[in-house]
Amino acid sequence: MTAGAAGPILVGVSIDEVPAVRLREVRKVFGAGADRVAALDGLSVDIPKGGFTAVMGPSGSGKSTLLQCAAGLERPSGGAVYLGDTPLAGLSETQLTRLRRDRIGFVFQSFNLLPYLDAARNVALPLLLAGRPPRRRETVAALAEVGLAERAGHRPAQLSGGQQQRVAMARALIARPEVLFADEPTGNLDSAAGRGVLDLLRAMVDSHRRTVVMVTHDPLAASYADRVLFLRDGALAGELAGPTPRGVAGRMAALEAGQ
Numbered sequence: 001m002t003a004g005a006a007g008p009i010l011v012g013v014s015i016d017e018v019p020a021v022r023l024r025e026v027r028k029v030f031g032a033g034a035d036r037v038a039a040l041d042g043l044s045v046d047i048p049k050g051g052f053t054a055v056m057g058p059s060g061s062g063k064s065t066l067l068q069c070a071a072g073l074e075r076p077s078g079g080a081v082y083l084g085d086t087p088l089a090g091l092s093e094t095q096l097t098r099l100r101r102d103r104i105g106f107v108f109q110s111f112n113l114l115p116y117l118d119a120a121r122n123v124a125l126p127l128l129l130a131g132r133p134p135r136r137r138e139t140v141a142a143l144a145e146v147g148l149a150e151r152a153g154h155r156p157a158q159l160s161g162g163q164q165q166r167v168a169m170a171r172a173l174i175a176r177p178e179v180l181f182a183d184e185p186t187g188n189l190d191s192a193a194g195r196g197v198l199d200l201l202r203a204m205v206d207s208h209r210r211t212v213v214m215v216t217h218d219p220l221a222a223s224y225a226d227r228v229l230f231l232r233d234g235a236l237a238g239e240l241a242g243p244t245p246r247g248v249a250g251r252m253a254a255l256e257a258g259q
């Protein structure tokens, strides 16, 4: 197949491969009448497998809504979302829940760990709930991937913010999801802990060819990605491959100035 027939050439990505996620003309409308907001307004984008994609844009531009629709947490008002070859639109609530559980990982700004469970049990929880309790060594291996094998018995209150976020990453990864979505994963962390989380996300892509999609406000965080998508008013307003913090900050300044 020629590059022209396959669409855009993406550095380091096979042009024959089905993207990890595809959004086609996705619309998401909240409210009605005077309160109506089109959070996504006909957005089309491909997320390549084995890549690290960052999503940026001014406040209210639709970043979190994009992530929620791509991850099957919100149903779009129009358009189509595919995870690999699977169209999400035709799935029942039960099928969508199973797809999220088996094929998608999600990391939130606020960690969302259960305070009375230790790190190992927090990590094991998704598989426990799925009726497939993991072996202890699987859980410890997931914690080892985020550098926390020694902290398996610690509860969240006994861990730093950065460590809690890494436990949340291990929990998101234990089911070996096709895509890891992260919504402002460094938003509650100081810069050193934030860099630790970003280094790990980068390593997951480089060493394990995982697919990561991250919403962020921080140009430095976005520079860890292979590609940055910029949103404005619920639509794609550009993208940047091989981003640098300065390049990303320049694009953001232009977007916020309405250019």
Ligand SMILES: Nc1ncnc2c1ncn2[C@@H]1O[C@H](COP(=O)(O)OP(=O)(O)OP(=O)(O)O)[C@@H](O)[C@H]1O
Binding pocket: 030, 031, 037, 038, 039, 057, 058, 059, 060, 061, 062, 063, 064, 065, 066
């Ligand atoms: N559940 C909801 N009900 C009503 N409006 C919503 C809802 N969720 C999002 N919106 C609106 O949709 C638009 C996009 O919101 P979204 O959270 O996706 O933006 P964002 O780019 O992630 O913003 P921020 O950077 O401030 O987190 C905003 O105008 C927001 O107020």
